[in-house]
Amino acid sequence: MREQAQSVRAGAKRRIGVMGGTFDPIHHGHLVAASEVASAFHLDEVIFVPTGQPWQKSEREVSPAEDRYLMTVIATAENPQFSVSRIDIDRQGPTYTVDTLRELRDLHPDSDLFFITGADALAQILSWRSSEELFELAHFIGCTRPGHTLSDTGLPVGGVSLVEVPALAISSTDCRMRVAKGEPIWYLVPDGVVRYIHKRALYAPAQP
Numbered sequence: 520m521r522e523q524a525q526s527v528r529a530g531a532k533r534r535i536g537v538m539g540g541t542f543d544p545i546h547h548g549h550l551v552a553a554s555e556v557a558s559a560f561h562l563d564e565v566i567f568v569p570t571g572q573p574w575q576k577s578e579r580e581v582s583p584a585e586d587r588y589l590m591t592v593i594a595t596a597e598n599p600q601f602s603v604s605r606i607d608i609d610r611q612g613p614t615y616t617v618d619t620l621r622e623l624r625d626l627h628p629d630s631d632l633f634f635i636t637g638a639d640a641l642a643q644i645l646s647w648r649s650s651e652e653l654f655e656l657a658h659f660i661g662c663t664r665p666g667h668t669l670s671d672t673g674l675p676v677g678g679v680s681l682v683e684v685p686a687l688a689i690s691s692t693d694c695r696m697r698v699a700k701g702e703p704i705w706y707l708v709p710d711g712v713v714r715y716i717h718k719r720a721l722y723a724p725a726q727p
C-alpha cells in the first residue's frame with residue numbers, strides 16, 4: 520500500500536507554494552500562514568520571495584532589499600520545507616508578481632505553483648499588473664488576517680481558495696513602530712530576526 524502511494528506520488532507534479540512579501544520585517548504571521556497552507560494543500564515546499572521594489576508601498580521608505588532578504592533567510596532557515604528566492608530583489612525595476620510567477624514557472628516547469636497571500640493583499644489583486652494572467656500561472660490561496668475580510672468576490676472561479684489560519688494580529692508596520700519606540704518585538708518575529716534588527720539598527724528613530 521505504501522509503495523503504491525509512493526509510486527503515485529512519484530508521478531505527481533511537485534506542488535510549490537510561493538509566499539511573496541515585502542518582509543520588512545518578516546514576522547510570525549507570515550510563517551504561520553505559509554506553514555498552514557503547506558499542510559492544508561500538501562505542498563512539497565514553500566519559496567519565500569522578498570519583493571525588490573514594492574510599487575504599491577512607494578509612499579514609504581522600505582528597508583534595503585538585502586536586509587529584508589537576510590531576515591527572511593534567518594526566519595526560515597530551520598524549516599526544511601522553506602527556502603528563499605532572490606529573483607525579485609535581483610530583478611531591476613518595480614516588482615510585479617506576474618514576472619515572479621513566469622520566472623518560477625520557467626525554473627520549475629514540472630510543478631504546480633500556489634501563491635499564498637493574506638486577505639488584504641488578495642483584496643488588491645485586481646489592481647496588480649496583468650492580473651488576468653496571474654490565475655493561469657498559479658492557484659491563489661487567500662489566508663485570513665485579523666482586521667481584514669477574506670473574500671474571493673470578483674476573482675476567477677476556481678482560481679482562488681480561501682483558508683482560515685490561526686489568527687495572529689501581527690504586522691510589519693507594528694513591528695517597525697515598536698522598534699522605533701523602544702518596545703519589544705520578541706515573539707512577534709523569530710529571535711534571530713530580533714537580533715538582526717538590533718545589529719543593523721533597522722527601524723530605529725533617525726539620530727538628530
Ligand SMILES: Nc1ncnc2c1ncn2[C@@H]1O[C@H](COP(=O)(O)OP(=O)(O)OP(=O)(O)O)[C@@H](O)[C@H]1O
Nearest residue numbers: 540541542548552636637640664687689690691692
Ligand atoms: N498576520 C498575518 N496573517 C496572515 N497573512 C499575513 C499576515 N501578515 C502579513 N500577511 C500576508 O503576507 C504577505 C506579505 O505581507 P507584508 O510583507 O506586506 O507584511 P505586512 O505585515 O502586511 O507589512 P506592512 O505592515 O509593512 O504592510 C501579504 O500577502 C500579507 O497579506
Ligand SMILES: O=C(O)c1ccc[n+]([C@@H]2O[C@H](COP(=O)([O-])O)[C@@H](O)[C@H]2O)c1
Nearest residue numbers: 539540541570573575615616617647648
Ligand atoms: O504584481 C503586482 O502588481 C503587485 C502589486 C502589489 C503586491 N504584489 C505582491 O504581493 C505580495 C505581497 O505584497 P506586499 O506589498 O503586501 O508585501 C508580494 O509578493 C508583492 O510583490 C504584486
